[in-house]
Amino acid sequence: MKSGLTALGVPVGVVGIVLLLVVPLPAAMLDFLIVFNIAMALVVLLTSMYVKRPLDFSVFPSLLLVLTLFRLGLNVASTRLVLRDGYAGEAIGAFGNIVVGGSLVIGLVIFLILVVIQFAVITNGAGRVAEVGARFTLDAMPGKQMAIDADLNSGLIDEDTARKRRAEVAAEADFYGAMDGGSKFVKGDAIAGIIITIVNLIGGFAVGMMQMDLSPQESIEKFSMLTIGDGLVSQIPALLLSVSTGLIVTRATASADMGTATSTQLTQSRVALLIAGAASIALALVPGLPKLPFVVAGAALLIAGQRAGARDRALAAEAAELPAVAGPGAPEPDSPEALMEQMRVHALEIQLAPDLVDLVGGGSEQDLLARVRGLRRKVAMDLGLVIPPVRTRDSVDLPRSTYVVKIAGVEVGRGEAPQGRLLALGDHLDHLPGSPVREPVFGLSGRWIPAESRAQAELAGATVVDRVSVLVTHLGSIITANAPRLLSREDVRILVDGVKQLDRAVVDELIPSLLSLGEVQRVLHGLLAERVSIRDLPRILEGLTLRAKVATDPEGLVEAARTSLGPAIAAPYAEDGVLRVLTLDPLLEQHLVEQRRPGDDGMVLAVDPDRLERMLASLRRRLAEVERAGHDAVVACAPVLRPALRRTVATTLPLVPVLSYSEVTCAPVQVEAVGVVSDAAQVAA
Template structure:
């Protein structure tokens, strides 16, 4: 057991023993002195701590010190009533503080009680209650601010975790302080009650047991009681003061003493005014001229000294800044910082800054956080940090999206307007500014706030500017997510499941496949919007087929077939007939005959004329689905799927190609066309 544990245990055990077993006056003197010393230690620790959480155990300290002090009070009461000799500390406090006068002692004791109970305890209790309430109310906002900083790259995951833990610690601390202040209040009430009992009980005891008259007994026991009350209430007052200081402490960085002095005596103008006022009071009024004029001159001199220090500090700071700038100019440029490329960037003109500024009511940062969560749930991978920054070179209402430092998309927003889109069945038109929706390039109209309600009542889909940007950003990230998946990301995903699937990982990596090969399989899946969230199934499939083939494309096809339930749910609505296009067996045979195998994998060497005919046929068949308002889906044989997808992917970006082996048995399909040549 540690020494500190033994000390704390003995401290609490002693308090319990004092409540039961009588102690000698000399032993009581020892513990009363210890109580005063510990109270001073607590008070000055609270004053000079830089942050409230450095005293996170204060509610417990408050409880322990209160119990210990009450135990000593009970022991002193027992000695006062039984022997009339509670020790030198109690007697000296009663005689010295009161100056040997019982009336003065009683008045001083009552004043101490009133100051502690009405001023310090009441204020500390109220401040603790309000602080706890505001701390709890502010928690969601602080959490969102941390998420925003994490999302924009201002902090990393470790710093975000530390700041979240600090918020939780602060909430727990101030919640505990709200309750702990009740100990101080109860202690003051208990001290007052014990004092009344001591005076009444002592007077009766002196008259009955010691043969004193009423006046002599009252005076004797009143002095002892006052001493007992003072020796208890002065440490209690210091603990109450410590409580008040702790719950009102604001600064988290500066030393309390430096902060207090700097805030009170750092403005020369204030000291000049105070000095002049004090001199005026000393000269004009009958007050002590020498004293007030002396104070006034001292304040004026102090103000002059501080003004000189401020001027010197300002000059030194200016010289230091110039020297630093000159040193930076002389330094070779730090090229390393310029080599960093953000995976995803959203840059916007100054007119769109209010959308991202929390102080102006913008919630774009919160939406970016939600985008990362949405994609993680939908596609099973972590989206890298999305950097948001303003760019004065853009038009005020323009924004651009960059992937790895290269612009891949852009859009333009009319601030204080809404985007209204006709879902296809609204016949009545509304007036507005024609435009194209930036994500899917659909026709739309910019409308004002006053038109919004009418547009929604007509059936238009109305979207606000932050939602437009968030949707556009989401679609761009999904299209390029396979590019953003790095080996380090894959290793992190593997590590996440390694603990519960250690056998699988040890068999697969690196014996059968390297992390880079697994990365390529996952990139193939993400390229076609297939979720990799079920990573265990994916790795199990790779472990099954990797011994027979190292061809990444073939392994991808095996994985897709093992994910057929998820693929079917994504592309084929449950309980509905899905219209699709099929591939002519002749076309499939033509494609397979053109596949060339090499040591680096297979590639397609199809005749250009046949390729053009296939592309034209696909385009004609897709028009049929488009007229029916259906999603473009083509069904092929398993062996042909990957080659056909590779053939047409540059011509039809959003076309989904699925093999028969990737479709669940309960899916209902209806062929509305066939790709032929």
């Protein structure tokens, strides 16, 4: 019930403020609202002093708008009473008579001084600080986001802490952006106060003479006092809110409220306090200057300096005893622990040139970190491989607009992503601005064009890709090509433990009685090297169990795993339910089977180099013919030949899949033979 009333308080208050603009108020009610306005402004000022961080008072910009509107509503209500009745309550009368001593000149001077202080000094300064703070906060967001991601990837923080810190960074940017606009409310309020005062003076003078039959002198005295009182009761809370705005936007991140921080920092220098105290006492000796105030101020500063000296000595003694009591603290920069942390090699890393830091922390579609997280999910679904967190950091050693991808500290890919540019892919783009480049994944020709030329490039038939998509696509290609290197022994253990929770029997039967974890890792490496998904790990382990009871050679284990996967290997290469296959000439295939020889990594083909080159040339021609028809094809051969043929074809055509007849025929697709690979002599015949 209490929370419901609290939630209704602000909406009801805003509606009441709107009513102030149109509904006349009795003078007694106006007095109550004026006092409430001053009290609220004082509460906001004190709260601004006691918050430890600006974000702890994040509602301040909205509260500033509401209180400004409230004060303007009171101005309208008081103006209505002043001009209609010549009386606006005791509060305005008191400020017009008691505060300024009943003198019109004094009242005008004090009012003008308050306006100058608020408008020319505090409001302008706070507005400038808010504008600069908003700009610097937004500029620093990418670096802060990258630092959070680096801490997360290095294991210094967990995902929940990283999420909380990212939310704080975003909230800080939103707060300073709102304060930049909120300071304009205060500035506009000061201008409105001056205009309302002038209107009240002129309008009151006219009303007094024309409607109340007062003399010009009586009209000026009566309505000038009321106008000055009205202006003062409005400008005092306005001044308090202006000071609150300045305090909020000038506060740096601190661990204490303003009073505690001010006391601590002003007394941190004992020498400064002693010199200031001695100088104050010395000024008391100057003839004509009041001696007592300078002596009192100097003595207070000398006492504060002595207390600061005693505090510093106590802290030094405590610090001297700390090592013996608390023992060793954090490791030294040159300690073995610190050096080990610096030596640690990250499995996957992206280094960005300093001008590419803006790729981190942008919008949801252009945030590199968010896109990398999406890529990790995609790789997990496609290959069954959970890649390690991608460490992202900037490097001043890189050329401008350059990014580098490293695996285990070794560079495996490099590209460019110029700031403010888009990559246009296509032919005949010479009329577009920008230098020609080659897309890093597929080798397509393109140009890095200015962002404003996008429509022109699309009209020319080009495919336009943003910088983040180029980098993420390149990263995905590198991850797929280097998947075996990214699958560590620990990753295999985690995957096997996951299978064990669902199918304990297959794991217990295989590991460690038949195969070690390292041998299973080697099989998975072999599958990933040919871009075979290891998502169906239970079925892979079942196939390995059957094979390991007969033999444990790595090549045979990989083929057994492929056999257990069955249709899952061939199905991804089918197009519209049709798998297009290139087969070997029977004589050539028989010859290759007979020429298999054992090697260090498995079976190899001991074929005459000239004949082997003719076979590969025939394969390239057949693949080119299929590609011209707009399709892709796989190579099919006898199961006993597949490993050796794959190893041979991969030397020149690493992306061409080589499947066995059993893998092709068991797939739930239609098989279409689109060519026969032979050697040059048979083709010529």
